[in-house]
Amino acid sequence: MTKNGSRYYWWCQIGGWGTLALLLVLNSTTLEQKLTHKDVEIMLITVLTGILVTHVFREVIRSSGWALLSVEKAIPKFLLGIVLVCIADGLIRIGLADALGLSSMKAEFMTRLLTLTADTGVVIVPWTLIYYLFHYIQISSKQQLDTFKLEALVKELELKTIKAHINPHFIFNALNSIRALIDENPARARTAITELSNILRSSMQAEKLETVTFEKELNIVKDYLALEHIRFEDRLQVEYEIDEDTLDQPIPPMMLQTLVENAIKHGISRQVEGGKVRIVSDFKDDYHELVILNTGVLNGNRNSDGFGLASTKNRLQLLFGQKANFDIREVNDNTVEARVLIPVDMSK
CATH class of the missing domain: 3.30.565.10 (Histidine kinase-like ATPase, C-terminal domain)
Structure with a gap:
């Protein structure tokens, strides 16, 4: 990826997860709940963990070439990836919340994990769709451009060949x-x-x-x-x-x-x-x-x-x-x- 492309990616990451944090704040305000320091810390963990796991997911996608696959071949791989990312996100959030004494849930570990995994999936699924569609369109455009270049080169070579003969x-x-x-x-x-x-x-x-x-x-x-x-x-x-x-x-x-x-x-x-x-x-x-x-x-x-x-x-x-x-x-x-x-x- 180019330097400008990398900068654009990070702006999208920070902007997207920052927007999620803002929506959580607005939701709390709408419900007339007082926003505590504990709530802010939990939101911060949610955003930072989300950035971390999606960035790792992105690196897996890039190194494995999933974005280059056809839709039929990409779907099962991305579904498995989404599930693993959501579980990883849930485990990290539970671990940080417990370590920092921010957890107020008295439910069992598996119940907490399933709840957080489902919540994370609501965000990770659209993130994955946007990421894949962006690269799919980008690759399709590049392939179309390459096709035009090849056609032009073929015509040029044919013309030179005929003139030479x-x-x-x-x-x-x-x-x-x-x-x-x-x-x-x-x-x-x-x-x-x-x-x-x-x-x-x-x-x-x-x-x-x-x-x-x-x-x-x-x-x-x-x-x-x-x-x-x-x-x-x-x-x-x-x-x-x-x-x-x-x-x-x-x-x-x-x-x-x-x-x-x-x-x-x-x-x-x-x-x-x-x-x-x-x-x-x-x-x-x-x-x-x-x-x-x-x-x-x-x-x-x-x-x-x-x-x-x-x-x-x-x-x-x-x-x-x-x-x-x-x-x-x-x-x-x-x-x-x-x-x-x-x-x-x-x-x-």
């Missing part, structure tokens, strides 16, 4: 390659135009989708690599190791495309003799594991094209939870591995 250099390179093929191989040129069209259409549609199937994303990547093969020719080798059972798994749109594009741009294109891109998709434990291996080195570049490690992790975790993860590393002197882990929904 409509790469003008790739488009210009693809168009130049297609132009060179028009006379040399018209059939391949027509196919290349279709492949480029598929990639651009997918980029435009990605803004409207949270996830796509891995199969759909893989088909776009195959079109992309086919276009890049026209440019790199024998300098680009591609291998696929795909478990067919993973094809219907959801992944963020254009994520695989981006990782492969980075593998080409920061790996293959910088190798004089070119290199290899290997795409692996399989299940590992309860995860869909997606691995992109490419010839090259990191050179400290973990944040290329605005699609860095942090933003990729955020996007995965927003869509699939905290268990989703992304990492990129060198696995040997001339190979870089980008690895994505997405939890598998076992309920399906």
Whole structure:
């Protein structure tokens, strides 16, 4: 709790129990009873004991996380807590009254305890309701605000992702390659135009989708690599190791495309003799594991094209939870591995 929140709590405690003391005084005055020193001392014990037991109760609630529970789960815990607090309050008041010689009741101990417990319950029950409702509303408001922030972040990440993938250099390179093929191989040129069209259409549609199937994303990547093969020719080798059972798994749109594009741009294109891109998709434990291996080195570049490690992790975790993860590393002197882990929904 913040410093201001703690101060507010104590003002409420003192104000609430002080109001109770004032009501007791007014009640005595209304009944035309003379307020004695003994009555004042008993009221003081009542207020101080009430503050003590409710403060301890509050600490139990906070440390146990009861205020974070749903109403159904919170009710039995709070009921038990109320009973124990009322009994504790009664025991303390009886003990202090007897020790200070303020008790005028000649009843048996259990009768006195039950009477004081019932009296305390009249105050503790509304105190507990107010405390729980205050935190319930506060937590609900915070969760709503967090939801809005997450939605805004998702939209921002999606926008950055789409902008990053409509790469003008790739488009210009693809168009130049297609132009060179028009006379040399018209059939391949027509196919290349279709492949480029598929990639651009997918980029435009990605803004409207949270996830796509891995199969759909893989088909776009195959079109992309086919276009890049026209440019790199024998300098680009591609291998696929795909478990067919993973094809219907959801992944963020254009994520695989981006990782492969980075593998080409920061790996293959910088190798004089070119290199290899290997795409692996399989299940590992309860995860869909997606691995992109490419010839090259990191050179400290973990944040290329605005699609860095942090933003990729955020996007995965927003869509699939905290268990989703992304990492990129060198696995040997001339190979870089980008690895994505997405939890598998076992309920399906």
